[in-house]
Amino acid sequence: MTELLESLIDEWRNHVSQANGVGGHDIEELETHLREQITDLGGSGLAPDEAFLIAVKRLGDIDDLSREFALEHGGRLWRQFSMPAGLEPEVESTGFAEALAFAVVAALAIQIPRLLTQSSTGLDELYLHNAALLVLPVLAWYFARRNSLSPRQVAAATIPFAIGALLINIYPWQEDSSTELLAALHLPVAFWFAVAYPYMGAAWRSHERRMDFVRFTGEWFIYYVLIALGGGVLIGLTVFILEPAGAEVVNAVVEWVVPSGAAGAVIVAAWLVEAKQSVIENMAPVLTTIFTPLFAVMLSVVAVAYAVLGLGDEFDREVIGVFDLLLIVVLGLLLYRISARPSTQPAGWMDRIQLVAVVAALALDAMVLGSMIDRIVDLGITPNRVAALGLNIVLLVNLVWAVWLLARFIGSAIPFHPVERWQTDYLPILAIWTATVAWLLPPLFGFA
């Protein structure tokens, strides 16, 4: 008899623990109540299971009860952030101390050029070449340690950084070189792809791990922006408060604290993403859901206006960069929607909106691209035009095939998996393109 009762109570406890707002101690308290009630009812001659039913009924409807508890303990409905050692048993060791140590290393590394050089002109150049090189290897190292890579894998992870460091510093850049700027711009992205290898625990061929890296990148970016906002407020206030101390003190703070803070935040943001990935809802897919319909509307309207008014030809030749940015954003919307979407879910209205947004962006890009290529033929090839046009084509190929797959998925011709698979398969091409601009373009154009 008591066995039956215990199993009934177990079942009840499980059921109640599903309810939002009812915490562990609340359940314990309610259970004590339930047991006392059952004992009393049993004393008046009821069988335990009957007593159980009556006691549960008297306790009240669980939904009403959980609503009442939630009203009293509003904070419980939020996943509260708490530093390690807090109330999150599901995340085992969060490794904050380790992350902090790496953040300190990055913060110190970023100051090395300043400590080694005296002249400020040479310093600017050193930072232009090496800023990413001083920080991202630390991040790679951090992941290599967390994922316990073998010495061989660590060596493999080092190669891209070594090549990058060597080439950018030994290339004989010309005065006001545009390939130098392009390399400085593309190198951090190429290095970011290099971080993917240790992040994925060297399993770089795995589709799932690549998708994890995409998710990580999105969340990392959001955390970094948030930390940067907070850091901006901190530095702004510090500068104001230190003003009476004179410009020198203020400059010192800006010169030392800002770069070190920015470098350390790279590691801290990465740690936050990892520590919080199962605790806090991922933000990138949320933003994607909000902005995909807005982009779909904006892009459709603009595409129609372009087609009707023939604006494609009017475009300033330098603005191809804006269209690159547009395609990157559209690809991002696609990627982060895919990354959060359950594969088995059938096509829905969001997939159709997504399709509209991508098609409109492609139509717009096609209108501009034609006149862009004409101009390049007329005005000649420059490194900037090659880089911009090349990126545009790389993105265009991705999106055109993605649209084809997405349309077939919506038409129920294929499952969702190929749509995902295409994006993770394409990641190396994006990596190769950024590396090409950073390493091959400069010698091709004589470092001009």
Add this chain to the structure above:
Amino acid sequence: MQIDKDLVAASATPLVLAILDEGESYGYAILKRVRELSDGEIEWTDGMLYPLLHRLHRLGYVTADWRTSEEGRRRKYYAITKEGRSALADQQRQWATVTSALDDLWQQLQVRHLVGEIS
């Protein structure tokens, strides 16, 4: 007789505080005391008592303390605090005002009915 839901809700706080003023107690015993006092007329949904107790705890009117009783049951015991007592005194004044106003009206009502019967 079924007591109106709003009235039950409004009277819950003074009832619980007054019962705790008799001495510290725990959820189940408080409910039993309420039933006993009202001869079973005041029926609470048992579970709802606990959010109320937690609210009183948050307001600092009661203290809460997990203890194991003599018969070996682990229970959360609640005891009234000084703030709780002054809140109870305040409640008492409010209820006294309401009941005395109602009493006056009940008496007048009775008088009117008597007069109505005579004439």
